[in-house]
Amino acid sequence: MTARATSDLSRIVETRALDAEAIAALNHQIHGQLLATSPNLGTANFTTIGSADLRCLFDQYDRLFFDGAIGANLDGAALNFRVSKRMTSAGGKTVRFVTRGRPDHTRYEISVSATLLFQCFNGDDHRPIFVSGVSCSNRLEALQRIVEHELVHVIEGMLWERSNCSATRFQSIASRFFGHRGNTHALITPRxxxxxxxxxxxxxxxxxxxxxxxxxxxxxxxxxxxxxxxxxxxxxxxxxxxxxxxxxxxxxxxxxxxxxxxxx
Ligand SMILES: [Zn+2]
CATH class of the missing domain: 2.30.30 (SH3 type barrels.)
Structure with missing residues (x-):
């Protein structure tokens, strides 16, 4: 990663604020693009999803919201995506792996819970579904909100090493870029x-x-x-x-x- 890429990302993250209309338009674009190109999804209430879909979402968010500055901070394979069947209470998770003395070896892994997504939007939800404080009407919307949240964790990790979604800085970024109003998902858990x-x-x-x-x-x-x-x-x-x-x-x-x- 170069100092230039880091300063670009830092400038964008600290200064940019999108209004609700701009956020909705970009989200809509990403939504349509993923459905059009994914070999797995098919519809917004998809029943299969692969890690390639998460990478595709990431690439589009990075390009449209951050001018590609997140990817510019990565060295090739330093960001991995995983679809988890074992996560039964969290919708998503970001782990930052560091190698002592080798900051260039830092890598990130974003996991998304297929179990939770598939638990919801089956036509029998007993309550509305909110993710990050935003009402979601289908699985793809919920997935986008989860990926947005995890993206903020990655960004904070890159810029400040530590990331905390109950802290003000995280919430400011999540609100300015994605309109999030909360830091928790309220998908229906199996429990x-x-x-x-x-x-x-x-x-x-x-x-x-x-x-x-x-x-x-x-x-x-x-x-x-x-x-x-x-x-x-x-x-x-x-x-x-x-x-x-x-x-x-x-x-x-x-x-x-x-x-x-x-x-x-
Ligand atoms: Zn979080």
Whole structure:
């Protein structure tokens, strides 16, 4: 990275402020461009997404919002993109990797949660979806808001090494460039979905059939699936003194049991 590229980025980031109309127009352009060129997406409520789509979004944001100054600060492969199926509470994440004594080896990785995106906009959302304080009406809009947020993390990392999305500087950048009004996503997590749609949350008694065997237990945790503890003499001992085996069961396959109802 050159000092010139850094000063260009720093000048743009510290001085530029876009109005709502300009932001909407650029977002619309990026939205259309990605749908037109991506081999994966097809529609705004896409059902597949690859890391190439994230790179394509990044390239367009960099070009249209930052005059290419972010890319000019990178040395080739120093920014990676990942679509994560394992992230079940955060919509996106940016990690900055540094090598001691080798600032030219710094690299960044932006991950986006496919699990959260695919959890939302299925036509059965029980509430409106906001990402970064902006109302989103489809998956691509939510994805754009997530990528914008992570971009600000990358920019802060490049210019100031540290990045904090609950701090004023971050929020000023996110608001001036992208119109963000908040620093958290409110996608529906699998946990919230399970609780609202199916009444499945920690502590709830449930029954389920697995491999043809009916079992009764209680929900311990909900991530992508629910982990259910079933009393089992051969299981591991837990803090209540009982032995349990843990089963991982898709939430849809659990049936809640009213506690005052006899078990069948
Ligand atoms: Zn953040």
């Amino acid at each position: 919230e979905h399970a609780a609202v749609r199916f009444g499945i949350q920690p502590g709830v008694r449930v029954r389920f059939v697995l491999d043809g065997v009916r079992r009764v237990g209680f929900v311990n945790r909900v991530t992508r699936q629910a982990s259910v503890l079933v009393v089992d003499a051969r299981g591991s001992r837990f803090s209540d003194g009982q032995r349990y085996t843990t089963y991982y069961v898709p939430v849809e396959q659990l049936e809640t049991i009213e506690t005052d109802q006899p078990e069948r």
